[in-house]
Amino acid sequence: MTTTPTPQQHLETGSALGHSVPRKDSAQKIRGQVKYVGDTEVPGMLHGKVLRSEIPAGRIRSIDASAAEAMPGVVCVLVGTDLLDIDPYYGHAIRDRPIIAIDRVRFAGEPVAVVAAETEEQAEAAVRAIRVDYEPTPAATDLDGATGPGAPLVHEEPARGGAFHGLGNLPERLGNVCYRYELDWGDLDAAFAAADVVVEGTFEFGSAYQYSMETHACIAQVDGDEITMWANCQHPFLVRAEMASVFGVPLSNVRIIVPFLGGGFGSKSYTRLEPLTIAVARKARRPVRVVARVDEAILTSRQHSCRIHLRTAARNDGTLVARQAVCLFDTGAYADNGPRVVATAGDAAPGPYRWEAVSVVADCVYTNVSPAGSYRAFGAVHQQWAGELQVDEIARKLGIDPLEIRRRNLLRHGEDVRPGGKPLDGDLIGDVEKAAAALGWDRPRTEWVGRGLSVGVLAAGAHPVSCATVRMEADGLITVNCGTTEVGQGARTVMPQIAAEVLGLPVDRVRMGGTDTRFTPYDRSTGASRSTTVAGLAVQRAAEDLRRQLEDMAGGEADPAEYLNLMRGHFGFAGGELIGRADVHPEGSGSYAEGPVFWEVAVGAAEVEVDPDTGVVRALRTATIADVGRAINPAFVERQDEGGGIQGLGTGLFEEVLFDGGHLSTETLLEYRVPTTRDIPREMSCVIVENADGPGPFGAKGCGEGALAAVAAALATAVADAGVPVNQLPLTPERVWRAIQSRNDKRSEV
Amino acid sequence: MRITLTVNGRAHEVDVEPRDLLVYVLRERLGLTGTNIGCDTSTCGSCTVHVDGESIKSCTLLAVQCDGRAITTIEGLANGALHPVQEAFTSEHALQCGFCTPGMIMAAASRLNEVKDPTEEQIREGLEGNLCRCTGYHNIVKAVQKAAAAG
Numbered sequence: 001m002t003t004t005p006t007p008q009q010h011l012e013t014g015s016a017l018g019h020s021v022p023r024k025d026s027a028q029k030i031r032g033q034v035k036y037v038g039d040t041e042v043p044g045m046l047h048g049k050v051l052r053s054e055i056p057a058g059r060i061r062s063i064d065a066s067a068a069e070a071m072p073g074v075v076c077v078l079v080g081t082d083l084l085d086i087d088p089y090y091g092h093a094i095r096d097r098p099i100i101a102i103d104r105v106r107f108a109g110e111p112v113a114v115v116a117a118e119t120e121e122q123a124e125a126a127v128r129a130i131r132v133d134y135e136p137t138p139a140a141t142d143l144d145g146a147t148g149p150g151a152p153l154v155h156e157e158p159a160r161g162g163a164f165h166g167l168g169n170l171p172e173r174l175g176n177v178c179y180r181y182e183l184d185w186g187d188l189d190a191a192f193a194a195a196d197v198v199v200e201g202t203f204e205f206g207s208a209y210q211y212s213m214e215t216h217a218c219i220a221q222v223d224g225d226e227i228t229m230w231a232n233c234q235h236p237f238l239v240r241a242e243m244a245s246v247f248g249v250p251l252s253n254v255r256i257i258v259p260f261l262g263g264g265f266g267s268k269s270y271t272r273l274e275p276l277t278i279a280v281a282r283k284a285r286r287p288v289r290v291v292a293r294v295d296e297a298i299l300t301s302r303q304h305s306c307r308i309h310l311r312t313a314a315r316n317d318g319t320l321v322a323r324q325a326v327c328l329f330d331t332g333a334y335a336d337n338g339p340r341v342v343a344t345a346g347d348a349a350p351g352p353y354r355w356e357a358v359s360v361v362a363d364c365v366y367t368n369v370s371p372a373g374s375y376r377a378f379g380a381v382h383q384q385w386a387g388e389l390q391v392d393e394i395a396r397k398l399g400i401d402p403l404e405i406r407r408r409n410l411l412r413h414g415e416d417v418r419p420g421g422k423p424l425d426g427d428l429i430g431d432v433e434k435a436a437a438a439l440g441w442d443r444p445r446t447e448w449v450g451r452g453l454s455v456g457v458l459a460a461g462a463h464p465v466s467c468a469t470v471r472m473e474a475d476g477l478i479t480v481n482c483g484t485t486e487v488g489q490g491a492r493t494v495m496p497q498i499a500a501e502v503l504g505l506p507v508d509r510v511r512m513g514g515t516d517t518r519f520t521p522y523d524r525s526t527g528a529s530r531s532t533t534v535a536g537l538a539v540q541r542a543a544e545d546l547r548r549q550l551e552d553m554a555g556g557e558a559d560p561a562e563y564l565n566l567m568r569g570h571f572g573f574a575g576g577e578l579i580g581r582a583d584v585h586p587e588g589s590g591s592y593a594e595g596p597v598f599w600e601v602a603v604g605a606a607e608v609e610v611d612p613d614t615g616v617v618r619a620l621r622t623a624t625i626a627d628v629g630r631a632i633n634p635a636f637v638e639r640q641d642e643g644g645g646i647q648g649l650g651t652g653l654f655e656e657v658l659f660d661g662g663h664l665s666t667e668t669l670l671e672y673r674v675p676t677t678r679d680i681p682r683e684m685s686c687v688i689v690e691n692a693d694g695p696g697p698f699g700a701k702g703c704g705e706g707a708l709a710a711v712a713a714a715l716a717t718a719v720a721d722a723g724v725p726v727n728q729l730p731l732t733p734e735r736v737w738r739a740i741q742s743r744n745d746k747r748s749e750v
Numbered sequence: 751m752r753i754t755l756t757v758n759g760r761a762h763e764v765d766v767e768p769r770d771l772l773v774y775v776l777r778e779r780l781g782l783t784g785t786n787i788g789c790d791t792s793t794c795g796s797c798t799v800h801v802d803g804e805s806i807k808s809c810t811l812l813a814v815q816c817d818g819r820a821i822t823t824i825e826g827l828a829n830g831a832l833h834p835v836q837e838a839f840t841s842e843h844a845l846q847c848g849f850c851t852p853g854m855i856m857a858a859a860s861r862l863n864e865v866k867d868p869t870e871e872q873i874r875e876g877l878e879g880n881l882c883r884c885t886g887y888h889n890i891v892k893a894v895q896k897a898a899a900a901g
Binding site (some may be wrong): 028213669 | 752761777782783784785786787788789791793794796821824825828832836839840841843845846848849850852855860873874875877878879880881882883884885886887888889890891
């Protein structure tokens with residue numbers, strides 16, 4: 001006779017926890033049965049197409065849509081003047097962006113009009129028939145153009161804080177600088193003056209595109225003051241609140257249904273196509289679906305590019321003493337998530353070392369190009385490669401092995417990463433040693449082969465607010481309701497694993513569906529590696545609440561085999577249901593200063609081969625560390641690290657969004673190249689570290705972002721180790737080849 | 751124009767415009783939305799289907815070019831039981847968001863028709879035209895190897 005183990009026995013045997021359970025959504029995905037937003041149809045639905053600005057900056061003198069409106073199948077054309085009955089600006093950090101351009105355009109590609117028609121072809125044809133008369137104005141199309149004396153101002157109106165900036169008091173705008181993050185401790189001048197070695201350089205980081213394979217898509221339907229959307233947004237609850245505010249309707253009247261997402265990586269965080277889709281549906285009085293093309297998706301969100309001036313000081317014994325970073329981030333025409341990216345980058349700039357003095361100034365700068373927002377590992381990926389190149393430069397000058405200099409200087413568990421914040425909660429020295437060992441750090445190397453290490457931490461978890469319910473129905477099956485969206489990370493498998501573990505049930509008895517903000521409990525967002533840690537903790541607590549109810553009915557320990565009998569006893573028939581509920585909320589004041597929820601570890605190693613004749617860098621092998629506290633599903637952890645690592649390879653070696661005079665020149669995947677099966681290293685190892693030191697369920701903490709920053713930085717340090725230090729990412733063949741030539745020129749001069 | 755397409759074993763007579771792409775007809779006219787549109791430039795492979803048994807990117811093929819031909823989409827790949835590539839994608843954790851998965855499975859199944867026992871290199875080469883942004887491709891390659899071994 002088999003018996004179902006008690007919850008406690010389950011914890012001991014780990015039957016649901018720590019096992020690589022196959023994805024619960026796999027059966028649908030391998031059969032092509034998943035309905036993404038672009039596959040979804042609503043009765044009476046129209047198709048929306050967007051007319052975008054052809055110039056980077058200018059005033060709109062007039063728009064003539066009369067020819068377009070008369071075309072077959074066209075129901076309406078939305079223009080800026082249709083929005084004057086509401087406060088049509090949005091932006092969760094700074095409320096600076098109109099739903100579509102109203103009186104002026106600030107980037108080439110900014111939405112200027114939206115057509116709703118019976119078919120996509122009709123809408124597209126009508127878009128081409130709209131005539132816009134622009135008066136071009138001077139444009140600040142890059143950091144130099146936006147920060148010099150007399151730079152044209154991208155925004156002239158006073159700044160208004162958005163609802164979710166979480167950054168304390170929003171500072172006054174300084175020219176085109178919309179946000180500044182500063183971090184200081186110690187006496188910087190004295191530390192630099194007393195140092196034996198100082199290295200200094202300027203580092204340029206190019207903007208990558210997140211490239212989720214599914215582009216942005218939204219269907220909106222407006223009935224009076226009720227707004228319903230089907231949208232592929234990562235943070236539906238934040239979008240809901242923002243749309244309620246912009247359109248002046250009660251928050252709970254906005255309903256967002258989120259099916260599966262075809263990837264996100266930050267590109268679908270916060271508000272994207274939703275406001276313009278609602279606005280055109282409101283005018284059309286019919287539901288409208290808008291699906292972006294790839295070029296439109298790139299114009300909708302991308303990674304920040306940045307320039308970092310960095311100085312690092314050390315003593316002759318290899319002790320790091322001081323670091324100064326002055327950084328400019330190009331956020332494009334609207335702030336988007338720029339302030340948060342810049343704050344996170346500011347925290348990442350020192351690197352997780354023990355400094356006597358640090359000074360960081362990071363500016364978020366408006367320019368007349370498309371807006372930049374969140375991309376996996378933001379902040380850390382921007383800073384880590386530059387800081388780690390300087391640690392290695394010091395090591396080379398002093399003749400110290402790169403692993404050894406890190407051992408001597410890395411923070412230990414419990415030490416402050418920055419004053420006042422959460423102390424370090426990982427084991428970085430152990431992590432980097434494991435990465436070095438996985439790569440074969442001490443093996444002999446040949447000419448033009450380089451090996452690099454990189455260590456960083458990333459403020460993770462965002463704002464710790466998640467709610468969940470765990471519901472047991474009259475057939476004994478369990479449904480987890482939790483607002484985390486399934487972007488591919490595996491939430492709809494991991495959350496059931498957590499609940500199954502608590503309840504002592506097999507994981508196939510537990511399921512989780514998509515998000516519908518009308519019924520699904522609140523979750524702040526799906527990003528910042530927070531789902532397993534924060535939403536997972538809410539699910540664990542909700543499952544415990546359900547178990548307590550069953551224990552009360554049992555008058556003691558509840559045997560999972562008896563759950564249905566207990567419930568039937570309680571309700572007196574084979575009906576009713578039990579709902580466990582719980583939330584996670586900030587402890588203390590809840591301010592960002594006390595954060596982050598946890599420090600995500602970004603530790604990796606890479607081995608590369610540089611072709612001296614062409615400058616082509618080939619990644620031979622990589623190793624990443626998933627310091628996750630507790631791996632709920634080890635295969636998912638490995639796959640997250642591998643996927644993040646490959647994106648780090650793209651960022652490190654060749655992915656770059658380019659503009660020419662403010663116009664996007666990498667419009668398709670022919671110009672913007674992402675890694676294929678031929679680019680990947682033959683060996684990618686992921687070492688899972690489980691020290692049960694995370695704040696999430698069973699000691700878990702998030703992963704998946706750190707690997708991107710770690711691999712990009714380790715590729716840079718490895719190329720430098722091969723003899724070619726380059727202060728620019730990505731490490732394109734041209735840049736590497738030029739660096740080799742300039743090194744050869746210097747040698748021949750000697 | 752009126753054309754005949756045999757899709758997943760079923761004959762359909764469809765009125766199409768000469769400019770209509772095969773992927774459009776499959777998705778919008780026949781409701782087979784398992785085939786995804788990714789890039790529109792024949793780069794990403796999300797739209798891969800089989801035409802007369804060969805894998806092809808349906809975003810750059812006109813529907814009229816397929817008149818009288820047999821098309822298999824992801825919805826029709828399982829013939830009663832799942833195709834070995836589909837089975838292996840689940841067991842080897844070869845997918846995450848799933849958007850590339852239909853095209854990737856169709857490309858892999860076609861590769862295995864051409865090369866029965868491919869080397870790792872031949873699998874990588876065969877899948878070079880299919881992008882995946884979530885995984886690092888390693889487990890996709892492993893899944894195809896496993897499917898090849900399963901015959």
